Amino acid sequence: MLMRAAQAGDQRAYRDLLQQLRPWLLSYFRRRLKGSDGEDLVQMTLLSLHTKRDTYDPAAPFMPWIAAVARNKLIDHVRRAGRRVEVELDEDLIGDGGDLPADLARRDVEMLLKQLPKDQARIIGLHKLKELSVEEVSAATGKSSSAVKVAVHRGLKKLQALVGVKTGGADE
Template sequence: MIAGLDGNADDHAALLRLLVPMLRGFYRRRASGDGDDIEDLVQDTLIAVHTRRSTYDRDRPFTAWLFAIARYKMIDHFRRNRRTQPIEGLEDILIAEGFEDASSARMDVDDLLDTLPPKQARMIRATRIEGLSVAEAANTHGVGESDVKISVHRGLKTLMARIQGGRA
């Protein structure tokens, strides 16, 4: 990496070639999906290594920098390919899977959300239950995207504290 940063194009190309099997192994162990997904992740990471090489700190281990990029690429991939289950028919799915009383679970969630300020509850319902993206929730409710993110974060933090503290 350092030789590449110093202008040696052959060493930089060799580095990228050597990273391919390492990144394939990294993603195979962590990401489910077909081979195309793994190859897409490897290529995205190689491009990021190449385009962001100027951010590498020569005094730090290269692998830590590399795997930080790889983790971010994997997270981005999961977000892009997120599959959601519509809430309609959830009771039938839960009953079929052995959860007999889905309606009481829904009431528990509604009861928990009702303890939050209305905006936080609306944003959690929109993004976490209805499956809207942050941008869609912001447009639907006429607020900014950062407002949605903050409301969801604060609401979930409050709910988690209540659940862990037994006050739910």
């Protein structure tokens, strides 16, 4: 929502977005670069976000977009510094979103769930967003516990595929 407003030129929304993103980016880089404060990379990522903001698709989740921008800056930084570092590519968008602003994460998840079959999206919504246990989801949906577990497992795999995780790093 904030990014869409920023694309339309809303300076207040844009400032809010950048301020909300900053701690998440800092945490993102510090987790991956031990011994670095990550502040330079945060600033480079914010600059890239600014110059390439037109490449964000307003109909798509925001999290994969900003994560890809951050990942690119990290890879550039590592390449320039000649360091070897593990770049995590499997950010768990459903579970621990780190310090990702809650409204951004929630909107992303809602947009992604719309791309799943209705039943599967409902089960994942109940289990992962409303934090009901498998048994509670089973009672609410009338499906067996094992069917709920299978639906969640397959649904999460589909969501991972939709946001492009486990695809390897950037090329050259």
